[in-house]
Structures are given as structure tokens and as C-alpha cells.
Amino acid sequence: MIIQQLLNGLMLGSTYSLVAIGYTLIFGVLRVLHFAHGEVLMAGSFMGIFIILWTGLPLYITLPLTMVATGVLGLIVEFLAIRPLRKDFHLAPLLSTIGVTIIIQNLAVKLFGGYGTKFPEAIKIADFSVGPYLISSAKILIVGISLFLMVVLYFVIAKTKVGRAMRAVAESHLTAGFLGVNVDRVVLITFGIASALAGAAGVMVGISFHAVSPFIGLTFALKGLVVMLLGGLGNVGGAMIGGLILGLAEVISIVLLPTEINLQDIFSFGIMILILIFKPTGLFGSRISQG
């Protein structure tokens, strides 16, 4: 029982992490709240569904394909709704990405209908049992893939040239530019990576909840924001761990607290407000001096 709950928490948490990493990367390099990030996740879910349904490809091909597709979506968003903006009004990117949210969501409702769509069976491995407990192999796989993606990302940011450029741009656009970093391209790449991760999270959400609707974006966007804050703005490692903490905390709160009231959401937003009031830099320290 407890093992299954922990696994549920880790599964939920690792999808939160993937969303939050995207937020924190974009916030890090651009100081922008990408409002449409949740919709990119939703788009990823539907892309996953249609790739599996139309081509019947297995998960290990579907997932990278979806990530490429949502990555491209992220590039388009950056190119059309972020890059043309003037830099002197800090709310402009928020508003233009709200515009993107409205467009993506309504297109999704037109294409897929306002109701849930069933996510096809993507993982065909039998569940196994540890002692008397049945462990879902799909859940193990989701947690595993998420952790793998995070490790890869961490390696990219810490060791590669692109990662170094991203860190430099996060520090200062001006200085990075002086030192020969192509700032515009780094911002574009960051949007691509963040959106690809959101797409992966979308597929995971589809697999674990078995159904997808055009309205799931906002829920995960809000959870992603909580996690971004929990880990500290701009702190990628913090977002990874923060997501797992929130996922576990939510599952534990469901188990321990009375079931007739839906405390799950109060719980996560309560955490967010407490952090904002008492420790705005998050649990693991913010990489950004001012928000």
C-alpha cells in the first residue's frame, strides 16, 4: 500500500518536475512567465495520442517524436509571440503568451472536442508484484523516463557549450552578448528544450491518467509554477527535487487527510503562499536576484 502510494507520488511529482523545469529555464534566461507552457503540455498529450493511434509506433519512438514536435511548437511561440516584443514593458510577454494560450486551447477544443479523449495503451508490460503488492510497471517506467530526461538535461546544462551559454544568458544578456554568445539563439533553444520537456510530460500525463482533455493545461501549469517557486526561481535542480516533493506531499495529504473534502489543491497553493511569504527564494535558493 505505502509503496504504491509512494510510487504514485513520484509519478505525479516527476511530471510536475518536467513542467517546472521548463518554466524555470525560461524564467531564468528571459525573466518571463511563459503562460502558455501548460498548453504546450496539453498539445504534447494529443500529439502522443495521434502518433500512437495513426502509426502504432511504440513508446520509445513516440516519446522522442512528440518531444521534437512540441519543441518546434515552442520555437514557433518564441518566434511569433516573444521575440517581436519590445523589452520595456515587462507584462507584454505575459499578455502575448495568454494570447497563445487562448489560441492553442480553442484550436484543441475544435480539433478534439471539449471532452476527454482516451489515451491508447502505450506500455504493454505486465505489472509485477513485490510480496503481496501489485506494482504498476507503467508507473515505474514513467518515473524512470522522467528521471532520465532530467539527468540528461542536467548534463546538457552543466557540461555542454549550449548549457554554458544558457547559464551566461541567465546571468546577464548584455555580458553574454559581449562575450560572443548569440543571445537570441540561446533564448530560442531554451524555449525549444523547455517545450520538448513539457511535451514529454504531456505524454506521461496521458499514460498515467488514461485520458486527456483540452483543459488539462492550466492544472499542470499551476502545479508547475508552485514547483518552480518551491525549488527557487531559475534553479533547475531545485525544480527537479521540488516536483518530487510536491508530488509526494500531495499523495500523502490524500492518504492522511479526510477524503470528503478536496484538500489537494489548497495544500499545494498553501505551500506556495507560505513560501512566498517566508522564503521567496525557495527551498534550494533562487538563481535570480530579483523577480
Added chain:
Amino acid sequence: MDYLISVTTIAGIHIIMALSFYIPFITGQVSLAQAGFMAIGAYGSAVCTAKWGVPYVPAVLFGGVLAGLVGFILGLPALRIKGIYLLLLTLGFGEIVRVIFMNLDYVGAAAGFPSIPYQKYTGLYAYAVVVALIIFFSRLRKSRMGRALQAVGDDETAAEIVGVNITSAKLMAFSVGAFIAGIGGGILAHYQEYIEPLMFGVMHSVEFLVFTIFGGIQIFWGPVFGAFVLTLIPEFFRAIQNWRMELFGLLLIVMMIIRPQGVIGLDTIQAIKKLLKIA
């Protein structure tokens, strides 16, 4: 005709909500809690009329005061934080309010609060409030307090140096904004006769923000214009009805690229004044 009146009434309520967003915005506080305050006002006043038999006007005022008090309490921690942190704080607060009403059996929980007494003259009341707010804002602009708010919004440090009490200015703006939002909620509740927590989600707070920034942020006519036009326009484009939301999103993006200060700026007001003088 009935349809036109109902759309115009909703536009009036939206103007109230946009102005409720605008007043803390003057001091640089971007609040996504306005739908939450609206919910407090709506539920507060509905409980008054439907359960305790209080008349309409005092009930709506009670809802407003209740929202204002909660706004004051939320305004205290909000003083310490800025930018995206404040955005997230108010967003989280709005969601918590919604989830609380979702679980409160006394007001119908998720099923909603039915049979609220219908106010036939909602349109009149709404526009009376709008007119009162317009007078308030135009007087505020020329007053000491209004200039203090503007100064805090432009540059907090500079405002503090010239002797503006930032704490009281920001707190006042935040609670007054919450009060106005509460009034808007009360009026809405007695027009719809039925309220449910879903009517006060984050996306509604975002909507009020969009009204304001689309309309213009330099002067209070901006939010008034934005709320009115963005509520009415989609209703009249039956031909493009199917694509109106997509067009709306596109409009927002284009708007932010070509005119981020909103449709109505100080230059627009100047131009209108000049036109009026010539005419």
C-alpha cells in the same frame, strides 16, 4: 433587445472588475486575485439576501466590505514582494478561495449557490457604480493620494524619498481594489441568480488583466474601454463566431507587439480633447 441589455449589463460588471484590477496596478501591484475577491463579494452578498433576508444594496455593500477586509489581510504579505512573486501569491490566493467555496456546504459547495433573489435593475446599479468609479478615478488623478499612488507605481524609492508612505499607499490601493471587486461580485450574483465556484477561476482574473492592459494602462479610461469593447465586440461578430476566440488571442499578441501601452493612452486622451475643442 433583451439580449443587448444583458450583454451591456455584463459589460458594466466587467468594467467594475477591470477598474478593481487597475487601482492596485497603479502602484505596480499586478493582482490575479480579483476573481477571488469577486467570489467573496458574490457569496457574501448572496448569503445576506438569500439566507438572512437583507435588502439588496446593504447586502452588496457587505460583500464589498468583506472582500475589502480580506484584501487588506492579503495586502500585508503582498507589501513585501514584487513582480512574479506577487503574481504567484495572488494567483494562489484566488485558487484557494475557489477551492474553499468548492468545499463549503453552507453555500452549496461544488453544486453552486442557487435561488439568489433576482435584481431587475442590475444594469442601472452596475452603471451607477461605473459612473461613481469614473468620478472617483478622475478626482483621484488630481488628488494628493492619486499622485502618491502613481509615484509609487513609477518608482518606489523615489516616491519614498519625497515622503510618500509606500506601505499605506500600496495597502490602500490593494484593499480598495478588493472592495470594488467584491461589489462587482455582489452585483453579478444577483443578476445570475446562481453562482458556482467555477465562475471565479484563475482564467477570470486573467480576463480582467487582459481587459485592463488591452484597453490601456496609462489612464483609467483604458480599463473602462477595454472591458466594454472586449465584452461587446465578440457578441456582434456572428459571422466569425466560430473563430472569435482564436482571433481574440491573435489580437492580444499583435497588440502587444505594436502597441503595448494599450489602445487608450495619454496621447489618445489628448487627441480626443483636441477634437472636442475644435468641434
